[in-house]
Amino acid sequence: MLETAHGTFNVSTHGVDGPERCVSISLGELSRDGAAVRLHSSCLFGEALGACDCDCGPQLATAMQEVARRGAGVVVYLxxxxxxxxxxxxxxxxxxxxxxxxxxxxxxxxxxxxxDVRDYRLAQVALTDLGLAQHVTLLSNNPTKRQALEGFGYVIDEQIALSYQVSKRAYDYLLMKHEEGKHALDFDKIRFVG
Incomplete structure (x- = not known):
């Protein structure tokens, strides 16, 4: 168990033979349909060092808050x-x-x-370990993460564009992800400050 500013979560590591591992942060009954899931990739600069042109830290925090609010879900940290x-x-x-x-x-x-050269197979291992239901709520705006989950046999019943606060310096980066990367960003839900 891990107590955080966003709630108390179960924490586990997952992987296959070899050094590659990922971490899951979860709570509630994951085997029930509609549990929230986020596949989140590490970002040293945005999460630990507070980079102003990045939204990774705010997205991670908001995803954890949303999982806690819903009472059932998982963030897989890759x-x-x-x-x-x-x-x-x-x-x-x-x-x-x-x-x-x-x-x-x-x-x-x-x-x-x-x-984007990410590989989500470790996430599949984690979600299988945790017994995640087939029907899920996706906490992501990234189309490749949706495709990965669907490729693993999950059905996305709902996809949620997270609301969060980020530095004004991140606006161009988010616009690039939206226009060039086809991320399903809802700019009305993002508050730019500073």
Whole structure:
């Protein structure tokens, strides 16, 4: 059990043979239809260091609050920094953005990478371990996460665009994700401050 500012959660690690693991933060009866699920990738800069041009920390906090409010759900925390490209690549991409005035998708292309190289198979292991019901509520705006869950056999009964507060510096990043990455962002639910 882990007591947090957002509620008290069950915490587990999951994985297959080898060093790859992920963490689940859950509460309530996950085997009932409609339990909330979020697949969340680690973001050192946005979660731990408070980067102003990122919404990862606010999304994680809001997802945990929503799971606690609903009384049943799980956040699967995956160690996939930089959309799966790793921390070193993420830093290289950030420097390209700064020097060349380009966005993160363009920087990854210049580095010879696709926009998103994440693999969600560990999330499937975690959700199976936890006995998540087939019919779920998705807490994400990312179309690839929806596709991953559906590919694992889950039925998305509802997809929720989270409401959260983020720095004004993150606006361009979110707009890029919405327009180029086809993220289902609801800008009316996001409050830009600072």
């Amino acid at each position: 160690y996939q920094e930089g959309r799966g490209a790793g921390l070193d690549t993420k830093i290289s991409g950030m420097e390209l953005q700064r020097v060349e005035g380009i966005n993160s998708y363009q920087a990854y292309a210049k580095l010879g990478l696709s926009r």
